[in-house]
Amino acid sequence: VFASVVQAPEDPILGVTVAYNKDQSPVKLNLGVGAYRTEEGKPLVLNVVRKAEQMLVNDHSRVKEYLPITGLADFNKLSAKLIFGANSPAIQENRVTTVQCLSGTGSLRVGAEFLARHYHEKTIYIPQPTWGNHPKVFTLAGLSVKTYRYYNPSTRGLDFSGLLEDLGNAPSGAIVLLHACAHNPTGVDPTSDQWEQIRQLMRSKELLPFFDSAYQGFASGNLDADAESIRMFVADGGECLAAQSYAKNMGLYGERVGAFSIVCKTADVATRVESQLKLVIRPMYSNPPIHGASIVATILKDGDMYTEWSVELKAMADRIISMRQQLYDALCARGTPGDWSHIIKQIGMFTFTGLNTSQVAFMTKEYHIYMTSDGRISMAGLSSRTVPHLADAIHAAVTS
Numbered sequence: 001v002f003a004s005v006v007q008a009p010e011d012p013i014l015g016v017t018v019a020y021n022k023d024q025s026p027v028k029l030n031l032g033v034g035a036y037r038t039e040e041g042k043p044l045v046l047n048v049v050r051k052a053e054q055m056l057v058n059d060h061s062r063v064k065e066y067l068p069i070t071g072l073a074d075f076n077k078l079s080a081k082l083i084f085g086a087n088s089p090a091i092q093e094n095r096v097t098t099v100q101c102l103s104g105t106g107s108l109r110v111g112a113e114f115l116a117r118h119y120h121e122k123t124i125y126i127p128q129p130t131w132g133n134h135p136k137v138f139t140l141a142g143l144s145v146k147t148y149r150y151y152n153p154s155t156r157g158l159d160f161s162g163l164l165e166d167l168g169n170a171p172s173g174a175i176v177l178l179h180a181c182a183h184n185p186t187g188v189d190p191t192s193d194q195w196e197q198i199r200q201l202m203r204s205k206e207l208l209p210f211f212d213s214a215y216q217g218f219a220s221g222n223l224d225a226d227a228e229s230i231r232m233f234v235a236d237g238g239e240c241l242a243a244q245s246y247a248k249n250m251g252l253y254g255e256r257v258g259a260f261s262i263v264c265k266t267a268d269v270a271t272r273v274e275s276q277l278k279l280v281i282r283p284m285y286s287n288p289p290i291h292g293a294s295i296v297a298t299i300l301k302d303g304d305m306y307t308e309w310s311v312e313l314k315a316m317a318d319r320i321i322s323m324r325q326q327l328y329d330a331l332c333a334r335g336t337p338g339d340w341s342h343i344i345k346q347i348g349m350f351t352f353t354g355l356n357t358s359q360v361a362f363m364t365k366e367y368h369i370y371m372t373s374d375g376r377i378s379m380a381g382l383s384s385r386t387v388p389h390l391a392d393a394i395h396a397a398v399t400s
């Protein structure tokens with residue numbers, strides 16, 4: 001009965017790893033997937049995560065019962081504090097509802113499903129470009145997806161006037177997806193002043209902000225600084241949605257641990273909203289997994305472990321910043337034509353190199369370097385050892 005099912009294409013991002021795994025070359029390099037690697041090219045489990053897991057294993061009072069539909073209560077409270085700030089009035093006034101979800105993707109999807117059912121405006125504006133999964137998540141939830149200008153290829157920076165113009169022309173009430181920090185794939189973030197202008201415009205037009213926070217702490221190495229954009233929107237007392245992921249900042253990729261929050265205007269609304277979030281979640285996966293959320297809660301509630309985490313997180317962020325500098329220096333040393341300063345200006349895990357599809361194909365064929373076809377490279381997958389190989393490949397790609 002399934003004989004007519006056609007072969008689906010690989011996911012454009014995860015498919016890069018599939019192609020990489022098939023390559024037999026000893027110099028092959030995977031810069032496609034946004035997962036952190038050490039200098040030695042190995043995945044990293046944070047020490048503080050190992051410690052938390054050990055504590056969980058040793059605590060024999062722990063059982064494997066189902067969590068509530070909304071997840072681990074401690075985890076939800078601590079996640080809200082992490083993103084909105086320990087002294088957030090919205091939290092103190094019980095105006096925030098937070099539910100544990102399946103990492104960032106699951107949080108976005110639960111948020112999208114909720115909006116499709118309970119929000120009057122079904123159009124969501126996403127930046128152009130954005131993470132490839134965004135349009136699919138929102139479309140499949142029943143929202144209508146439109147884009148706003150974000151990136152200017154000629155400056156390799158923010159198209160701020162285009163952004164303001166497009167959001168200014170959006171219908172009142174439309175949802176706007178914003179990357180809280182470390183925009184994926186461009187690595188280009190608005191400045192604080194620009195965020196403030198975006199906030200004013202969005203509030204004056206009653207556009208609903210939906211933040212995707214997949215890299216808190218990864219952009220600057222500072223957890224509070226990386227949540228500044230969201231906190232500006234919460235501080236004005238208006239509504240705001242946020243999807244949080246612990247994949248990158250705690251290295252918990254495969255544990256699938258994240259949170260979705262809605263900041264409401266009153267505690268009463270927040271309670272009703274939460275009751276409806278439960279109705280969204282229950283038929284999708286009933287309730288979320290316990291292990292990853294327990295690790296996060298263990299770390300966030302203990303002052304020393306929190307500090308240890310911040311230090312390890314900063315070390316990851318710093319290594320990425322150092323990779324940017326090393327790649328930039330290597331291209332300058334080779335006299336590679338063009339201005340490569342965007343490599344050190346862009347923020348977070350990715351550099352949007354500006355290399356085109358055929359240059360990317362050339363680098364994969366001749367140098368066994370894998371990346372998404374839009375020229376995005378993961379700086380987290382680079383090391384001092386592999387920078388010269390990448391610089392050689394870029395040099396050859398732009399001069400051949």
Ligand code: PMP
Pocket residue numbers: 034102103104105106131179184212214245246247253258
């Ligand atoms: N949003 C953005 C912008 C991302 O880059 C990612 C991961 N690449 C996610 C959400 C979701 O990640 P996860 O589901 O693994 O937490």
